[in-house]
Amino acid sequence: MNAGIRIRLLSLFAFGGLMVFFLSTLLFSAWQSQDDTAWLKGSVDERFHIVAKHLRGFDMAMVETSHRYAELYWAGKDTNWAYADYQLKKIRTAVENGLERRPKRAASAQTFLTMVIPFLEEAIAKKDTTDFWNRFGAVTSSCNACHQNEKVQFIEVSPPKMRYSVVEQF
Ligand code: HEC
Numbered sequence: 001m002n003a004g005i006r007i008r009l010l011s012l013f014a015f016g017g018l019m020v021f022f023l024s025t026l027l028f029s030a031w032q033s034q035d036d037t038a039w040l041k042g043s044v045d046e047r048f049h050i051v052a053k054h055l056r057g058f059d060m061a062m063v064e065t066s067h068r069y070a071e072l073y074w075a076g077k078d079t080n081w082a083y084a085d086y087q088l089k090k091i092r093t094a095v096e097n098g099l100e101r102r103p104k105r106a107a108s109a110q111t112f113l114t115m116v117i118p119f120l121e122e123a124i125a126k127k128d129t130t131d132f133w134n135r136f137g138a139v140t141s142s143c144n145a146c147h148q149n150e151k152v153q154f155i156e157v158s159p160p161k162m163r164y165s166v167v168e169q170f
Helices: 002-034 044-055 059-077 082-100 103-126 128-151
Strands: none
Touching: 059 082, 059 128, 082 103, 103 128
16 A cells, blocks of 8 residues: 555544544534533532422421312312322322331321321221311311420411312322
8 A cells, every 4th residue: 555545544544533522512512502411510419409409308298288178178078089099199198108208207106197197097087077087187186286396386287278189189
């Protein structure tokens, strides 16, 4: 191979290499601009920290619990037992997950989780309207007892007076 051909081949390779580099940079930046997690910055630990901050502590668990408590009430009024059971189980999950994030609050929720919820679950399983309303009353008291213990006594809950539910009335 003479020197002229060698130089031409080498420049061809160099040009090819450069093109591959430019194309992959272009593709990578296009992929990056579509990445929905681009707002998570820093190391893996720092990113987990950001996600945890957005997930929040106990307050969002309570926003969810509050909605489900109202739905549970209307499910009882409708004697829609399957929906009542569904909401009660979701309340348990919301509170348990909240406690996993804020374990200091766990002691105040023990009666609620180990007695009050299971008793209402039992009434729902039996489709017993009288027991349902007695035990629903115990749930309300237990919500407020925990609020007292956790020094948020200004949050006093009571059964809803208006129906905002989008779930159809039976
Ligand atoms: C661990 C005990 C505990 C139990 C059980 C509990 N709560 Fe709470 N609740 C709290 C605490 C603590 C807050 C304040 C959270 C915060 O500021 O981070 C709160 C806040 C709330 C809020 C205000 C939420 C907001 O930020 O808008 C509502 C509404 C509420 N709870 C309803 C209920 C209902 C309904 C029940 C029962 C079905 C219940 N809670 C059971 C401890 C509890």
